[in-house]
Amino acid sequence: MSELLQQIVNGISLGSIYALIALGYTMIYGILRFINFAHGDVFMVGAFIGYYLTPQIITLAGGNLLVAAPIILAVTMLGCSILGVAIEKLAYRPLRSRPKLTVLITAIGVSFLLEYGGQLVFGPDPKLFPTLIPSGSVVNTEYIIIGTNSIVVIVTAFALMLLLRFIVFNTKMGTAMRAVSFDHRVASLMGINIDTIISFTFILGSSLAAAAALLYASIYPSINPLMGIFPGLKAFVAAVLGGIGNLAGAALGGLILGVTETFVSGYISSSFRDAIAFSILILILLFKPTGILGRHEREKV
Amino acid sequence: MLEIVDLEVKYGAIAALQGISLSVKPGQIVTMIGANGAGKSTLLRAVSGLVGITSGKILFDNANITNLPAHRIVGRGISHAPEGRMIFANLTVKENLEMGAYLRDDKDGIASDLERVFSLFPRLKERIHQSGGTLSGGEQQMLAVGRALMARPRMLLLDEPSLGIGPILVKAIFSTIVEINRELGMTILIVEQNAHQALKIAHYGYVVETGKIILQGPCVEIARNELVRKAYLSES
Ligand SMILES: Nc1ncnc2c1ncn2[C@@H]1O[C@H](COP(=O)(O)OP(=O)(O)OP(=O)(O)O)[C@@H](O)[C@H]1O
Ligand SMILES: [Mg+2]
Secondary structure, eight states: OHHHHHHHHHHHHHHHHHHHHHHHHHHHHHHHSSOOTTHHHHHHHHHHHHHHHHHHHHHHTTTOHHHHHHHHHHHHHHHHHHHHHHHIIIIIGGGTTSOHHHHHHHHHHHHHHHHHHHHHHHOSSOEEOOOOSOOSEEEEOSSOEEEHHHHHHHHHHHHHHHHHHHHHHHSHHHHHHHHHHHOHHHHHHTTOOHHHHHHHHHHHHHHHHHHHHHHHHHHSOEEOTTTTHHHHHHHHHHHHHHOTTOHHHHHHHHHHHHHHHHHIIIIIOGGGHHHHHHHHHHHHHHHOTTOSSOOOOOOOO | OEEEEEEEEEETTEEEEEEEEEEEOTTOEEEEEOOTTSSHHHHHHHHTTSSOOSEEEEEETTEEOTTOOHHHHHHHTEEEEOTTOOOOTTSBHHHHHHHHTTTOOOHHHHHHHHHHHHHHOHHHHHTTTSBGGGSOHHHHHHHHHHHHHTTOOSEEEEEOTTTTOOHHHHHHHHHHHHHHHHHHOOEEEEEESOHHHHHHHOSEEEEEETTEEEEEEEHHHHHHOHHHHHHTSOOO
8 A cells, every 4th residue: 555655656756757748749749730859858958957057056056955946947947948949940940831741850850969969068978967856755654755856846847737737828828829729820810920939839848848857857867868768758658648739638648657657667567667658659549549638630621 | 001903823833813903992891702713812811911922012001011921911900800710719709809919918908899899799708718619600700800800900801701601690790890890990801702792881892703803893883783793693
């Protein structure tokens, strides 16, 4: 029983990180109808920004993590946003009227560029991510240990998801995003500048990836330029599982995947861990390609 | 107010507009009638910047708007309610109307325009929190016109507001269009296949056939024209 509870907490914590990344995939899909395969690598760059930034900011903050962490989060989000917007402007925008397959292949190209560019810039060896969340535990009994980092991860991720929900459903920019995701041309008839909304979407997606990176690196502190591949692919699966294009679906998909993975590695074998996501992907594509919360695309005339 | 000079638009090899010249004066309702595929929607799309222009010029208030992107043309004061309504199905009625006012930030003005749209179309008020995709065809048409009005434009482009709705609602929509023109002094360019209704409410009309204007004049004269009566008013 206590082990079960322990696994659930760990699963939700991992799952909420997947959810943050999955939201980026699903939002960009909603607006541009393609999978931004470079998203996982933006996540990786976020981890490295955090790696170089954390010691500096902690020193500046006089060793106070509570002051340092929000600043590190904000700067990392800014860094990833600039990267995300630049990728869209330089690589995807010129191809916007081309077939989606062209853009998809370009996204894979950008992904390789970041992975190998990352090895060049940061070096290929793993690095140890500095401590951003104080170690220790919130609950520590003989039955269950809930680490401070699990709680910080879950609380931060859920707070960001609620903030995103507010932006998308309760602000003018968010409403414009939903209008653009319905139809670019009609949205432009409202006076909406499509390019602005697309950039805004990349800012939101990349910021969430940045936050996910800091949280992920706080749980798995060994970082390297290829670290974005697996979390990226899994978050993509989570987005498809929940119904691509659907925000609540991405969050739900991430949580389901995180919990399932943790259970499988806890109760069956940790070597199956990475296989779970792809088994889910195959099953979902076979039996419910629209995902849990997804609906059929409106046929465009 | 709107001056179109020798406009040509091509879709690949298809010449949809082949040298159209047309003018709309302030406060007027002008209509363009023509059969399927004549180029009516293309003309409106060219004005609002949705399709590129091969040659020709479009002037609005004497300013050249020929190559402006669509989102900038709205800012100049032209609002386009497109063919097939194109309501944001995933947004509520209220959000659809708010998107119509996207470029404005005068909160009070937007609120009073919202009330005005609701008084023109009381049905929309009853469905304010319903998602656009669940409205009936006629309600969507009202929403499309209302949404275009929310920009507080100086000119309204309406693409077949009677398409796909029943005769009673068609009458209601057309009388609302007249009301918008009279009470707000709105300049309106309306393209229609329903020549009968359009010629009844408009001041001036153009008849277009395969991308060319074949006839123009005050609507009373067009309605009397032998050819128009045969081809568009289904009289013999
Ligand atoms: N996106 C497009 N690509 C290629 N051809 C097009 C496109 N849109 C319109 N056309 C063609 O251009 C011509 C004019 O079309 P348009 O939609 O302007 O006609 P319309 O007068 O509005 O017709 P309707 O009354 O049926 O709406 C038609 O021959 C049509 O097939
Ligand atoms: Mg048409």
